[in-house]
Amino acid sequence: MNAVLCFAALAAVFCAVESKTSPPKVQVYSHQPGVYGEKNTLICHxxxxxxxxxxxxxxxxxEELPEAVQTDLAFKQDWHFHLTKNAAFTPENGDKYSCKVTHGQTSNEYAWDPNM
Structure with missing residues (x-):
């Protein structure tokens, strides 16, 4: 009987944790409007x-950009988290910039749209 109660308690905890899983919302942008050959900052929020x-x-x-800086992990009252990472870069025609986010077992890559 104790094993059944223990299993039920573990199942309840597992379901509660699983129900709180929320995938990230990602925004990739630059500090200034994109201009080829001009220094800028790539930001992934x-x-x-x-x-x-x-x-x-x-x-x-x-390839990973060197010297990227990440904020400290912060959260809202509902325990949803947020982070920002940025790096200096100089966009050149033909280069592809992106932010790769791995959350748990899921990985997605989000492209920067230079809008040039």
Whole structure:
């Protein structure tokens, strides 16, 4: 009987944790309007995710940008988290910039639209 109660309690905890999983919302943009050959800052703003198990990578042509800076993990009252990561970059014609976000077991890549 104790094993059944223990199993039921574990199932309830697992279901409660699973129900609180929220995929991140991602925005990729630059500090200034994109101009080829001009220094800028690439920003990846990730919000509304839970649990906080997340990795953010800023990429140029699939390679991680050096010296990227990430904010501290912060959360709202409802325990949804948010982070921002940015890196200096100088966009050049033909280069592809993106933000790769891995949340739990799911990975997605979000492209920067230079709008040029």
């Amino acid at each position: 990730v919000t509304n995710f839970h649990p906080p198990d997340i990795t953010i990578r800023l990429l140029k042509n699939g």
